[in-house]
Amino acid sequence: MPTTTSPEKRPDQQSFLRRFRRPGISRAAEEFGVPGKGRSLLISVVTAVLILTLWWVVAGMKLVSPLFLPSPADVWRQIIEVGSDGFGGASLWKHSWISVCRVFAAFLASCLTAIPIGLAMGMSRIFRGIFDPPIEFYRPIPPLAYLPLIIIWFGIGETSKVLLIYLACFAPMALSTRAGVRSVSVEQIHAAYSLGATHAQVIRYVVLRAALPEILTGMRIGIGFGWTTLVAAEMVAAAAGLGYMILNASEFLVTDVVVMGIIVIGLIALLSDLLMRTIERKLVPWKGKV
């Protein structure tokens, strides 16, 4: 018998590398499908590990003073220490909990207002006419620019902090919801009417359902913006919160607490994003497939 290399064997030997090139779908589907298909999780994990290693090495070699770049070990120690002893008058858990509460209160308020307003804007030219100018005007302004005005109007209490985050969530959620309403196809609406639907039924069974994917995208973007504005909101006479903790630590040049705070905010934001994505997969499995 002639000796040939078994065709099944080679891919096996290269299986680790192949994961990067062929993430679970056929070659043709990858080459000629929508660009960018396939799983990227493994690649992301490798990137994260590389960045951590680089940080470790650079900090370990003491190329830069720890005042500017604390080592990962220092940061980890701060998580434990601030977790038990606290920093700036509260423990890490209390800081995190207060920040989470602020962001979620703002996010919830935004869901309750931005989604109905976005729906109204999508479905009625009158509402669109009313809400378009204010939203489009304030949307590109950095929150730090109107923060002083909010303080003048609402004081330095909890209201101002939540309001600032709320404003950051609101615009992307309202605009996304509005775009979602416009994404429904006229054939789907016609089909419902010719099956005997009333206007209310068309809205309930067709328009709202068609808008759902973009509403959820808006919520995801909104909560991301919420975390983005957290530190700005906690610049105002806060006594606790992750943003406050970072600002306070930077005043005393405790850089490892600053870095630790940044990482904690990043992790919590990542977690809430993953949660939103899971909800998205559960609620709108058809997204992007029709």
Next chain:
Amino acid sequence: MSRLEIRNVSLDYPGQSNGNKVQALADLNLVIEGQDFVVALGPSGCGKTTLLNLLAGFISPTRGQILLDGKKVRGPAKDRGVVFQKHALLPWMNVIENAEFGLKLQGKTLTERRKVAGKSLTLVGLEDFQHHAIYQLSGGMQQRLGIARVLTSDPDILLMDEPFGALDALTRDSMQELILKVWASTRKMIFFITHSVEEALFLATRLVVMSPRPGRILHSFDLDFSRQFLETRDSRAIKSGPEYIELREEIFSIVRNQG
């Protein structure tokens, strides 16, 4: 027994600026009665979809009127079921939920809905796919689901806009036979749009040929190949018969000569 009357209907679409409006239909007259299977044939862009949208009530004529049993058509209603050129299924519902959607709108109970929708799905051969998602169906299956959905809510009139336009020849043949069987068993009036001469000849009891823009009716033929099929169930014999071929060539030349 329904009677659908199109009386001197014209339809202009507004153009970009005031001057260049598009005249899609001009002075169109047509009466459809009883269990007619009317097929409208015409080149792309001649106003077939526009005509169907008028009959469905999605748009109203610029001039003239459309009467259903003597009453002016004022909007869409469940007495006229529509199968769309592009499938218009609802992807957030699975197959059976799409099929029963009309009954859900009427507030029927789940058991009742499932019974009727199950029957329509069986009729179009989708009984084994009840719980599939829409994106898991092939193009032909989606079209069949579109037909099943309309059948479930039992309209008096079926309006079909090139329902088989995107299907391959084989599926198309079996779908044509299917729609004739549905027509025979439900005794509904059907208004069917196509740009395939063969399909038009095979299905129609009445074939109207439309002119290019502005659309109007050039010729009208009374045919009985569909009835022959329902008696003999032999579509190949009909489609290769001399009578069919002769008419096919005649209609081809009419369509071609409009330029």
